[in-house]
Amino acid sequence: MRNLAAWCHDRRRAVIGLWIAAFVVSIGLWATSAGEFVNNFQLPGTESQRTYDLLSERFPEQSGDTASVVFAVEDGGVLDAAHRPQIERVREEIAKSPEVLAVGDPFARGAPVSQDGRITFAQIQFRKGAGEVDAAAVKTMAEDTLALDGKGGVQVALGGDIIHWSTAEQGGAGEIFGLLVAAIVLFLTLGVVAMGLPLLNALFAMIVSLGLMAVVGTRVIDVVDWSPQLAAMIGIGVGIDYALLILNRFRLERGAGRDVRDATLVSLDTSGRAVLFAGVVVVIAMLGMLLLGISFLYGPAIAAALSVLFTMGAALTLMPALMGTRIGRRIKPATNGNGGSADLADRESGFAARWSAFVARRPLPVAVLALVVLIALALPAAHMRLATSDASTYKKDDTTRVAYDLLKEGFGPGFNAPLLLAVELPSAGDDAALQQIGDALGAQDGIAQVLPPQLNEAGDTATMIAYPETTPQDERTDEVVRQAREETLPPIAEQTGARVSIGGATASNLDFAQTIRDKLPLFIGVVVGLSLLLLAIVFRSLLIPVKAGIFNLLSIAGAFGVVTLIFQDGNLAGLFGDATGPIEAFLPIMVFAVVFGLSMDYEVFLVSRMHEEWVHTRDATYAVRHGLAMTGRVVTAAAIIMIAVFGAFAIGNERALAMMGVGFASAIFIDAFIIRLLLLPAVMHLAGPAMWWMPAWLERRLPHLHIERPDTDEEPPTADRVPAE
Numbered sequence: 001m002r003n004l005a006a007w008c009h010d011r012r013r014a015v016i017g018l019w020i021a022a023f024v025v026s027i028g029l030w031a032t033s034a035g036e037f038v039n040n041f042q043l044p045g046t047e048s049q050r051t052y053d054l055l056s057e058r059f060p061e062q063s064g065d066t067a068s069v070v071f072a073v074e075d076g077g078v079l080d081a082a083h084r085p086q087i088e089r090v091r092e093e094i095a096k097s098p099e100v101l102a103v104g105d106p107f108a109r110g111a112p113v114s115q116d117g118r119i120t121f122a123q124i125q126f127r128k129g130a131g132e133v134d135a136a137a138v139k140t141m142a143e144d145t146l147a148l149d150g151k152g153g154v155q156v157a158l159g160g161d162i163i164h165w166s167t168a169e170q171g172g173a174g175e176i177f178g179l180l181v182a183a184i185v186l187f188l189t190l191g192v193v194a195m196g197l198p199l200l201n202a203l204f205a206m207i208v209s210l211g212l213m214a215v216v217g218t219r220v221i222d223v224v225d226w227s228p229q230l231a232a233m234i235g236i237g238v239g240i241d242y243a244l245l246i247l248n249r250f251r252l253e254r255g256a257g258r259d260v261r262d263a264t265l266v267s268l269d270t271s272g273r274a275v276l277f278a279g280v281v282v283v284i285a286m287l288g289m290l291l292l293g294i295s296f297l298y299g300p301a302i303a304a305a306l307s308v309l310f311t312m313g314a315a316l317t318l319m320p321a322l323m324g325t326r327i328g329r330r331i332k333p334a335t336n337g338n339g340g341s342a343d344l345a346d347r348e349s350g351f352a353a354r355w356s357a358f359v360a361r362r363p364l365p366v367a368v369l370a371l372v373v374l375i376a377l378a379l380p381a382a383h384m385r386l387a388t389s390d391a392s393t394y395k396k397d398d399t400t401r402v403a404y405d406l407l408k409e410g411f412g413p414g415f416n417a418p419l420l421l422a423v424e425l426p427s428a429g430d431d432a433a434l435q436q437i438g439d440a441l442g443a444q445d446g447i448a449q450v451l452p453p454q455l456n457e458a459g460d461t462a463t464m465i466a467y468p469e470t471t472p473q474d475e476r477t478d479e480v481v482r483q484a485r486e487e488t489l490p491p492i493a494e495q496t497g498a499r500v501s502i503g504g505a506t507a508s509n510l511d512f513a514q515t516i517r518d519k520l521p522l523f524i525g526v527v528v529g530l531s532l533l534l535l536a537i538v539f540r541s542l543l544i545p546v547k548a549g550i551f552n553l554l555s556i557a558g559a560f561g562v563v564t565l566i567f568q569d570g571n572l573a574g575l576f577g578d579a580t581g582p583i584e585a586f587l588p589i590m591v592f593a594v595v596f597g598l599s600m601d602y603e604v605f606l607v608s609r610m611h612e613e614w615v616h617t618r619d620a621t622y623a624v625r626h627g628l629a630m631t632g633r634v635v636t637a638a639a640i641i642m643i644a645v646f647g648a649f650a651i652g653n654e655r656a657l658a659m660m661g662v663g664f665a666s667a668i669f670i671d672a673f674i675i676r677l678l679l680l681p682a683v684m685h686l687a688g689p690a691m692w693w694m695p696a697w698l699e700r701r702l703p704h705l706h707i708e709r710p711d712t713d714e715e716p717p718t719a720d721r722v723p724a725e
Contacts, residue, residue: 009261194251230304233649249271285600286593555675620689
């Protein structure tokens with residue numbers, strides 16, 4: 001680390017030039033690849049995926065995604081002759097899109113119309129699935145169609161996820177607010193000159209990672225369209241945090257009398273090691289999502305990992321090149337409490353020192369209080385329900401929300417949760433099973449209506465639509481799907497030889513949630529196991545990694561509790577659109593991966609300083625007290641910045657993204673202010689020297705990794721002493 005710091009410091013112009021070049025190239029890559037991200041959602045091995053695969057092979061005209069166009073009038077009949085020209089004009093506008101295969105005719109015989117005659121709808125059949133449709137073309141079609149809304153007295157709304165995700169506007173002033181709070185905290189922590197460096201570090205790393213992600217998303221794998229937002233949020237927060245940690249140590253070393261070069265080397269050799277280790281743990285946690293085998297999550301996982309990787313790289317290379325004489329200043333060495341000399345880099349002062357001493361005097365009450373608060377926050381997570389929310393949680397002026405409300409009003413809540421059945425007939429033309437399937441489903445409790453089947457040209461495959469009585473996110477709808485799959489249809493399939501698969505958005509969401517539940521233990525086991533193994537190797541302790549794992553899980557459980565309280569139970573939901581519903585099925589994976597990694601950051605920042613003092617003094621009480629006193633301020637500042645960035649991400653975004661922002665922000669708050677400043681030091685005081693114990697036979701067999709400054713005075717060569725390459 002000292003050699004790396006020396007190389008970057010002595011060749012600062014070259015390092016800065018390389019980062020600027022990478023920055024410019026990345027902007028170009030990002031600009032040329034904009035709009036190429038797709039929401040390709042596949043669940044191999046599930047019944048819903050088998051439905052789509054069968055239709056793609058045998059019934060391609062029914063395999064594309066679907067949406068709906070809803071027509072409504074205030075008075076009279078929507079299908080009156082006076083309204084026909086306007087409805088036909090809307091259908092023609094939709095059919096003009098190259099992505100649309102067909103648009104249903106609400107005037108055809110048997111077309112649906114509400115009991116009061118005011119509402120009707122037609123199905124829009126796209127040529128391709130959601131992950132393959134050109135979102136820009138769909139957005140253009142939607143905008144041109146909605147321009148006709150209200151003309152001729154006919155209300156027009158477009159429903160369906162493909163419409164929503166193509167037209168929804170993400171983000172807003174929230175991200176700007178987050179950066180503003182970060183700038184204020186940096187100013188209070190570092191001063192006006194140094195505050196810009198963490199922001200610059202985060203900006204460079206974020207742009208470079210997004211540029212590379214644009215290439216990955218267009219050339220390598222399908223990347224979901226909100227991956228860049230997730231990567232930017234994590235990159236900004238982590239980038240500022242890592243730079244802040246290094247800068248804080250640099251300023252302390254400068255204040256202790258070291259020159260710029262020596263202070264840079266010491267900063268990278270101490271805080272830089274912690275940044276490197278913490279960044280590796282975060283990357284492991286992000287890439288752990290690949291173990292789930294869900295392609296939908298590959299993009300976010302790789303985007304977040306690249307973001308952390310480049311922010312870590314920028315902190316370890318760009319920061320040594322940027323730090324100079326105006327950041328921190330030499331002052332007279334201070335005296336310690338015993339009358340001897342102690343420089344600023346090792347002097348306890350301020351609120352952090354007083355707080356650390358308070359925890360050291362009362363570890364048991366502090367630990368009990370922290371545990372009570374953590375358990376109280378985590379309790380709501382016990383009734384957390386994982387599913388996918390429906391359009392009722394969208395903003396009230398969103399066209400998909402308007403369509404949802406109109407369909408619910410006119411035809412019942414289940415019309416927003418159609419079940420798509422794909423039926424493989426035993427032989428071409430043998431359609432006897434279709435009548436039995438329709439009758440059985442129609443008689444099942446919870447099914448409102450079953451539409452007549454449609455056969456493909458070969459006569460060997462049919463599709464059917466069944467409408468439940470309840471909304472897509474209603475728990476009863478999940479039970480209806482399970483009953484149809486496990487009880488209603490298997491006897492008919494066995495009797496007739498037909499193979500029935502249930503798909504559609506509602507069934508796919510149910511399969512997705514189940515896939516997450518099935519693979520969550522593997523994901524948690526691998527990520528936690530690798531991370532704790534690294535901690536054991538670094539800190540030469542058995543209790544340190546066990547404690548870290550338990551505490552990280554407590555912070556994540558608390559975050560789930562907060563998310564459940566707000567988005568499922570409705571407390572303070574007005575701050576995020578006032579919509580309640582189940583917790584998105586992918587949220588536990590995302591929150592666990594991000595928060596576990598970031599929690600390890602604070603674990604490493606604090607414990608590495610404590611371990612440094614333990615190695616030097618073998619005084620467990622002093623090591624914990626001094627380590628917290630010297631790092632508490634910077635951890636608090638870093639946490640406030642991260643909370644502001646994540647909290648801002650929840651403002652003005654979709655409910656699913658707002659959940660992530662609230663989950664991340666609450667987990668960081670819990671981890672930094674309850675666990676790291678209360679529970680961790682209290683438990684370590686109670687454990688004493690036992691916290692640092694490891695069996696001698698195991699210690700001999702483990703490799704040695706150091707994230708504290710090694711005891712060496714070796715001076716890395718300066719640029720003019722480096723041999724020519």
